[in-house]
Every structure is written in structure tokens, then in C-alpha cells.
Amino acid sequence: MRENFVIHPNYTHLAAKLGDVLHNFSKKGEYVTKGDRNVIKMVQLEGISFNIKKFKTPNVFQALVYEFIRKSKAKRSFEYASKLIELDIKTPFPVAYLEMFSGGLRESFYVSEHINYDFDFRELIHNPEFKKRNEVLRQFTRFTFKLHENGVNFLDHSPGNTLIMDHGNDNYEFYLIDLNRMRFEPMDFNARMHNFRRLWLSKTMMKVMAEEYAKLYKKPIDGTYELMLHYSRIFQKKINSKKLRRRK
Structure with a gap:
């Protein structure tokens, strides 16, 4: 061998x-x-x-x-x-x-x-009352913006693939895991919004993140939110349809 x-x-x-x-x-x-x-x-x-x-x-x-x-x-x-x-x-x-x-x-x-992290992104989805949830979402959005600015298209940008460390005083660090599906390429605005689709964001979460991303990218907030919502809903509908077919 x-x-x-x-x-x-x-x-x-x-x-x-x-x-x-x-x-x-x-x-x-x-x-x-x-x-x-x-x-x-x-x-x-x-x-x-x-x-x-x-x-x-x-x-x-x-x-x-x-x-x-x-x-x-x-x-x-x-x-x-x-x-x-x-x-x-x-x-x-x-x-x-x-x-x-x-x-x-x-x-x-x-x-x-091995890293000793405090929580992963899934906890923000499952617990709407998560402490300082909106602040973590804003910082996670800045982290994702940094990925995009560096041409990192993380194809598995999903809730379980970001580990988060809480250092106190609103200081959070984000670590990507499960990296084998990734492309390094320039990303236009559509590609960037498409990259959020796997995160299973609620509309409340999406509004916070769209506002932050719009500020960073210098785009209108409404247009950013609508495009993020568009791609997220297409993805969620596709996954839910697959689940229904399996049950039949």
C-alpha cells in the first residue's frame, strides 16, 4: 500500500x-x-x-x-x-x-x-433569546464579509461549520471547520448573498445581518435583505421538498 x-x-x-x-x-x-x-x-x-x-x-x-x-x-x-x-x-x-x-x-x-470553543452558530438559530445574539450576528457578518473580500467561497457555509469563542467584552472569534468544499475566487454581490443560503436564517436574523453587510458593502439595506432572503428561501424550499419526498 x-x-x-x-x-x-x-x-x-x-x-x-x-x-x-x-x-x-x-x-x-x-x-x-x-x-x-x-x-x-x-x-x-x-x-x-x-x-x-x-x-x-x-x-x-x-x-x-x-x-x-x-x-x-x-x-x-x-x-x-x-x-x-x-x-x-x-x-x-x-x-x-x-x-x-x-x-x-x-x-x-x-x-x-483542537480548539476549546464556547458555542457554534447553530445555537443562535435554536435559541432566539441567546445572550447578545444580535451582536454575535453582526460580528459573524463582518467575518463572512472578510471571507468574501478575500475571495473565499466557503461552499459549506452552514450552521455547524463555524465555531465561536467568546472572549468577553463583546469580543468574539470565528473558526471555520469542515473545509474540503471551498473555492478561492472573486465574488460579486449576488455570489455573496447566495453564500448565506445554507445558514437557515430566520427573517429576524437576516434583517440584522443584511443591515450589517449593506453597511460594509455600501449597498441599500432593503436590496441586500431581499436578495439574501431570496436565495435562503430557494435553498430551504429545496431541502424541505427533499424531506417530504423521503417520507412518502
């Missing part, structure tokens, strides 16, 4: 220990999430906590695509995280990735530093 193991220069001293963990993934670490598609575990090495994401084993066709045509999700996650950090956009620090090939990609892992 051929392997491709890439580790950040900051962590080369842990290469052997990290490699051992990856090759014995089923026996090492503690589960963070255990899904049908991907598994995430946390391990500690020399007092540092790391998250390891094991991606779902691809089917035969996908395995060949990932070996010869397209970068694996693990490799993309590592490279995109590195690019975000270059742009001063926060994401858990990229540590390493491992690809195992045998007649195509068999297994792949992405390793990042």
Missing part, C-alpha cells in the same frame, strides 16, 4: 507518534463524533490536543478519482486551512494529513489542532 503523509513543519517532531495514531486509529483517542460518513477523534500527544478526522472510505470509482484526478478531502482540508491562515482567517491549525492508496484511495485522515 502506498502512503502520502504530509505534516506541518511545526509538528515534524511528532511525526512518528502521530503516524502511529493514524495507523491505529480504531484503537487510539476518544470519539468526538461517530457518523455514517466521517469519524472524528481527539488525541493528546506531548500535552497538545489534536482532532483527527477519518473520511468515509470511497467506493471503487471515487477511489480512482481521488488517486488520479481530484485531490482527496483530507488533502484539500489541509491545503485550504493553510490558505485561510495565510489570509488571517481563523480555522483550527492544520497539522497533517495521511492518504493510503491501493488500487485507488483507500483511507484518508486530516489532523488539526
Whole structure:
């Protein structure tokens, strides 16, 4: 079996220990999430906590695509995280990735530093009474504007993919996770509003965020809100229709 193991220069001293963990993934670490598609575990090495994401084993066709045509999700996650950090956009620090090939990609892992966050964006959706909710929404909007200004089109800009740290005194930090679907490209106003669609925003949330984005982009608030609402409703209708079809 051929392997491709890439580790950040900051962590080369842990290469052997990290490699051992990856090759014995089923026996090492503690589960963070255990899904049908991907598994995430946390391990500690020399007092540092790391998250390891094991991606779902691809089917035969996908395995060949990932070996010869397209970068694996693990490799993309590592490279995109590195690019975000270059742009001063926060994401858990990229540590390493491992690809195992045998007649195509068999297994792949992405390793990042573990961060102790306070909440994720989902909590703002599920709890309308969330403390200082509007302030967090305004700062999250500025964070998203920074992504767009830097040409970062985060295709999975959804509620569970932004972790938030509360440092007190209305100081919040936002970290992107689940990075393997991303494009780096100029974004016009329509593309920017389209990028909000997966966040499942209520109209109340949308009004706060549209007002903030309009100020930053120097666009009319009403037009910003209407376009954000337009794309969000199309997306929500599409997802709800799929759910109804599954129930039949």
C-alpha cells in the first residue's frame, strides 16, 4: 500500500507518534463524533490536543478519482486551512494529513489542532433569546464579509461549520471547520448573498445581518435583505421538498 503523509513543519517532531495514531486509529483517542460518513477523534500527544478526522472510505470509482484526478478531502482540508491562515482567517491549525492508496484511495485522515470553543452558530438559530445574539450576528457578518473580500467561497457555509469563542467584552472569534468544499475566487454581490443560503436564517436574523453587510458593502439595506432572503428561501424550499419526498 502506498502512503502520502504530509505534516506541518511545526509538528515534524511528532511525526512518528502521530503516524502511529493514524495507523491505529480504531484503537487510539476518544470519539468526538461517530457518523455514517466521517469519524472524528481527539488525541493528546506531548500535552497538545489534536482532532483527527477519518473520511468515509470511497467506493471503487471515487477511489480512482481521488488517486488520479481530484485531490482527496483530507488533502484539500489541509491545503485550504493553510490558505485561510495565510489570509488571517481563523480555522483550527492544520497539522497533517495521511492518504493510503491501493488500487485507488483507500483511507484518508486530516489532523488539526483542537480548539476549546464556547458555542457554534447553530445555537443562535435554536435559541432566539441567546445572550447578545444580535451582536454575535453582526460580528459573524463582518467575518463572512472578510471571507468574501478575500475571495473565499466557503461552499459549506452552514450552521455547524463555524465555531465561536467568546472572549468577553463583546469580543468574539470565528473558526471555520469542515473545509474540503471551498473555492478561492472573486465574488460579486449576488455570489455573496447566495453564500448565506445554507445558514437557515430566520427573517429576524437576516434583517440584522443584511443591515450589517449593506453597511460594509455600501449597498441599500432593503436590496441586500431581499436578495439574501431570496436565495435562503430557494435553498430551504429545496431541502424541505427533499424531506417530504423521503417520507412518502
